[in-house]
Amino acid sequence: MSTAAKSPTTQDTAQMNGAEIVLKALVEQGVEVIFGYPGGAVLPLYDAIFLQNSVKHILVRQEGGAVHAAEGYARSTGKVGVVLVTSGPGATNAVTGLVDALMDSIPIVCLTGQVPTHLIGNDAFQEADTTGITRPATKHNYLVKDITKLAQTVHEAFHVARSGRPGPVVIDLPKDILMGKGEYKSAEAFKRVSYTPRLDPDPKSIAQAVDLMLSAKRPIFYTGGGVINSGPEASAALTKFVRQTGFPITNTLMGLGAMPAADPLFLGMLGMHGTYEANLSMHGCDVMVNIGARFDDRVTGRLNAFSPNSKKIHADIDPSSINKNVRVEVPIVGDAGRVIAALAAEWDRRIAAGAKPDKKALAEWWAQIETWRKRDCLAYRKSDSIIKPQYALERLQAITAKRDDVFITTEVGQHQMWAAQYLKFQKPNRWMTSGGLGTMGYGLPAAMGVQIAHPDALVIDVAGEASTLMNIQELSTIAQYRLPVKVFILNNQYMGMVRQWQELLHGSRYSESYTESLPDFVKLAEAFHCVGLRATKTSEVDDTINEMIAIKKPVIVDMCVDQMENCFPMIPSGAAHNEMILGPDDKGNKGGGAGPISEEGMVLV
Amino acid sequence: MSKNDPIERHTIAVLVDNEPGILARVVGLFSGRGYNIESLTVAETDAEGHRSRITIVTRGTPMVIEQIKAQLDRLVPVHRVSDLTMEGPHVERELALVKVVSAGEKRVESLRIADIFRAKAIDSTIGSFTFEITGSGEKIDAFVGLMKPLGLAEVSRTGVVAIARGERGM
Ligand SMILES: Cc1ncc(C[n+]2csc(CCOP(=O)(O)OP(=O)(O)O)c2C)c(N)n1
Ligand SMILES: [Mg+2]
Numbered sequence: 001m002s003t004a005a006k007s008p009t010t011q012d013t014a015q016m017n018g019a020e021i022v023l024k025a026l027v028e029q030g031v032e033v034i035f036g037y038p039g040g041a042v043l044p045l046y047d048a049i050f051l052q053n054s055v056k057h058i059l060v061r062q063e064g065g066a067v068h069a070a071e072g073y074a075r076s077t078g079k080v081g082v083v084l085v086t087s088g089p090g091a092t093n094a095v096t097g098l099v100d101a102l103m104d105s106i107p108i109v110c111l112t113g114q115v116p117t118h119l120i121g122n123d124a125f126q127e128a129d130t131t132g133i134t135r136p137a138t139k140h141n142y143l144v145k146d147i148t149k150l151a152q153t154v155h156e157a158f159h160v161a162r163s164g165r166p167g168p169v170v171i172d173l174p175k176d177i178l179m180g181k182g183e184y185k186s187a188e189a190f191k192r193v194s195y196t197p198r199l200d201p202d203p204k205s206i207a208q209a210v211d212l213m214l215s216a217k218r219p220i221f222y223t224g225g226g227v228i229n230s231g232p233e234a235s236a237a238l239t240k241f242v243r244q245t246g247f248p249i250t251n252t253l254m255g256l257g258a259m260p261a262a263d264p265l266f267l268g269m270l271g272m273h274g275t276y277e278a279n280l281s282m283h284g285c286d287v288m289v290n291i292g293a294r295f296d297d298r299v300t301g302r303l304n305a306f307s308p309n310s311k312k313i314h315a316d317i318d319p320s321s322i323n324k325n326v327r328v329e330v331p332i333v334g335d336a337g338r339v340i341a342a343l344a345a346e347w348d349r350r351i352a353a354g355a356k357p358d359k360k361a362l363a364e365w366w367a368q369i370e371t372w373r374k375r376d377c378l379a380y381r382k383s384d385s386i387i388k389p390q391y392a393l394e395r396l397q398a399i400t401a402k403r404d405d406v407f408i409t410t411e412v413g414q415h416q417m418w419a420a421q422y423l424k425f426q427k428p429n430r431w432m433t434s435g436g437l438g439t440m441g442y443g444l445p446a447a448m449g450v451q452i453a454h455p456d457a458l459v460i461d462v463a464g465e466a467s468t469l470m471n472i473q474e475l476s477t478i479a480q481y482r483l484p485v486k487v488f489i490l491n492n493q494y495m496g497m498v499r500q501w502q503e504l505l506h507g508s509r510y511s512e513s514y515t516e517s518l519p520d521f522v523k524l525a526e527a528f529h530c531v532g533l534r535a536t537k538t539s540e541v542d543d544t545i546n547e548m549i550a551i552k553k554p555v556i557v558d559m560c561v562d563q564m565e566n567c568f569p570m571i572p573s574g575a576a577h578n579e580m581i582l583g584p585d586d587k588g589n590k591g592g593g594a595g596p597i598s599e600e601g602m603v604l605v
Numbered sequence: 606m607s608k609n610d611p612i613e614r615h616t617i618a619v620l621v622d623n624e625p626g627i628l629a630r631v632v633g634l635f636s637g638r639g640y641n642i643e644s645l646t647v648a649e650t651d652a653e654g655h656r657s658r659i660t661i662v663t664r665g666t667p668m669v670i671e672q673i674k675a676q677l678d679r680l681v682p683v684h685r686v687s688d689l690t691m692e693g694p695h696v697e698r699e700l701a702l703v704k705v706v707s708a709g710e711k712r713v714e715s716l717r718i719a720d721i722f723r724a725k726a727i728d729s730t731i732g733s734f735t736f737e738i739t740g741s742g743e744k745i746d747a748f749v750g751l752m753k754p755l756g757l758a759e760v761s762r763t764g765v766v767a768i769a770r771g772e773r774g775m
Contacts, residue, residue: 131626132629135626135629135630135633136633136637139681140680140681141626143625143626160681192681193684194621194622194681194682194683194684195681195682318675318679319675319678319679320672320675320676320678320679322675323668323671323672324672327668
């Protein structure tokens with residue numbers, strides 16, 4: 001019998017070409033979906049994709065969209081997101097997404113095409129020094145120049161992307177490597193010796209941490225994306241442990257969902273637009289338990305005024321995050337889930353042995369926190385006519401509260417911060433936002449990736465009109481794959497966050513922050529085979545949200561909101577946590593804050 | 606981070622896989638994060654294992670030095686990072702080739718000084734000497750300084766290599 005009919009992927013291993021080797025390695029790594037865009041250098045891979053059925057390819061409309069989609073996919077599933085782009089412009093378009101994934105520690109493997117090895121360095125057509133360009137944009141990158149190393153490189157890339165502190169990895173694939181013949185080798189055949197992230201915490205530091213926690217009078221947990229990245233079990237263990245201790249807890253923007261928002265121990269998000277109670281508790285605490293957060297400048301405010309009287313415990317999987325910005329008393333290197341398990345076990349052991357936390361001090365601490373909570377820092381001026389953006393989100397929250405299948409992505413700006421403040425996350429992996437890089441245009445493609453992973457879920461991109469336009473082309477992808485993504489635009493016609501800073505820092509000179517000639521988003525939705533809805537009055541908000549949810553197709557909602565609304569509370573750049581600005585109607589007596597912003601603060605971003 | 610923290614000089618040895626781009630990763634890390642490189646040397650030290658050893662001399666506050674080590678250790682092809690300054694006594698050496706072009710009394714004087722410094726003339730013409738000198742950076746600085754009025758024409762230095770004293774290995 002002839003062997004000609006065999007499909008390429010089942011041929012003898014010795015006869016596979018590089019593209020087939022790559023695909024087979026992806027399958028072995030459990031990849032189900034690739035987000036990509038073709039071009040000359042990756043045609044062999046696209047040919048191999050055509051001839052198989054195990055991996056589904058999603059054709060985006062711009063490579064930047066592919067990376068954000070893969071990020072959304074990764075963050076909502078805990079799996080590695082996979083991207084495939086061509087050489088030159090395909091690779092350079094992917095760079096923003098790679099840095100975004102790097103800053104937020106999201107596992108991504110990005111395959112980039114490259115000109116054939118003999119042309120590298122010749123300024124060949126669509127040649128770019130992709131490994132050079134992406135070196136500081138990735139956790140690690142590879143240029144494969146030898147087909148015998150190809151399978152190994154793909155396996156290793158997945159290991160690097162998902163282990164330790166996760167991140168993006170690029171594999172640059174010259175076309176001659178994709179077309180050459182080689183042998184497939186499975187992942188078991190290799191082990192990299194130079195890369196061994198530490199997962200288990202040192203028991204000594206765990207004991208010291210629990211010592212501190214037991215002696216605390218004004219403790220607080222401050223947890224971040226590391227807990228989310230460690231898997232849903234880590235969040236569950238955290239919730240249980242926090243409840244056992246009775247300590248208050250705040251989450252970073254990246255960490256929302258690790259502690260159910262409905263829990264009374266949860267103080268909300270902290271940082272620049274965090275709650276009054278979270279920030280003042282951080283300022284006033286005597287023991288801080290940081291798990292998987294990195295003392296980002298958006299969280300700490302002015303460093304020399306950050307939580308001045310506390311002893312700090314910091315657990316992080318990345319030793320370089322510890323003592324980088326803030327000096328801590330008890331450093332713990334390890335995976336967040338394992339650290340929480342170890343802390344909880346040690347806590348139990350001590351309590352069983354008769355250790356007594358200071359219940360009385362803790363009760364006083366909570367009484368203090370309750371007074372801060374009563375300040376009701378998220379209150380805003382209601383209106384019966386004009387839609388307040390906060391109101392739109394409060395209603396979105398209320399209407400979707402009973403559902404267990406809601407996933408939220410965001411763009412970047414005021415709407416993002418309002419979403420973090422007014423939406424309540426009860427579970428991890430339900431909240432996808434660009435934290436570290438703050439990439440406008442993230443939310444729409446990210447929502448697309450989330451919806452691919454969760455076809456029946458309610459996936460909503462809480463958006464600003466300016467950000468939405470940055471990756472609007474992905475509506476075409478959304479239409480092609482019939483993804484019922486909802487784009488919930490809080491349309492203030494301004495780059496609201498820029499306008500807010502101009503109001504506060506630059507004498508209300510709104511330089512270039514107003515967008516003339518915005519598209520008609522309802523018509524735009526229709527042009528992209530989606531449904532467009534618009535609300536212009538407070539009374540229309542509920543119906544619009546209900547209708548959006550009821551439509552089983554992609555929907556763009558044009559919520560026409562108050563153009564001048566500002567996002568509060570706010571800790572101005574360069575200010576301390578206790579120098580927070582509250583909304584114009586704040587009922588508390590103004591102590592500290594709200595003063596003019598210092599020169600030093602002005603230069604900060 | 607306090608502004609009053611003292612600036613320290615540290616010599617750090619890094620064992621890496623000898624693969625393309627590794628030096629760019631290390632140098633890019635230093636420039637990207639604003640760390641300072643006083644000297645950097647690199648060469649393969651284990652051909653079979655494809656390992657290279659990089660020696661970096663850097664300056665920074667104790668907190669920055671800790672950051673530098675943690676950041677280096679995070680690079681995937683890095684096997685080990687060793688802070689020789691912290692880990693006990695170590696020896697540092699640098700090699701330089703120093704060309705002096707002169708005649709007459711100056712030429713004789715340069716040879717005399719070279720002798721005191723135990724520098725070897727490894728190339729000579731009627732009008733020039735090229736000396737090879739090894740030692741600490743300060744010793745080489747001193748030698749080069751003395752050669753200046755004596756017709757110093759060119760200097761080529763390797764940068765610092767270093768190793769721990771005694772039986773300890775990396
Ligand atoms: C790619 C990119 N460019 C510029 C910025 C700076 N930036 C931050 S928020 C913002 C305005 C966003 O406007 P919009 O999407 O309408 O959201 P709003 O603040 O009005 O809710 C800008 C320009 C950014 N974060 N990302
Ligand atoms: Mg806007």
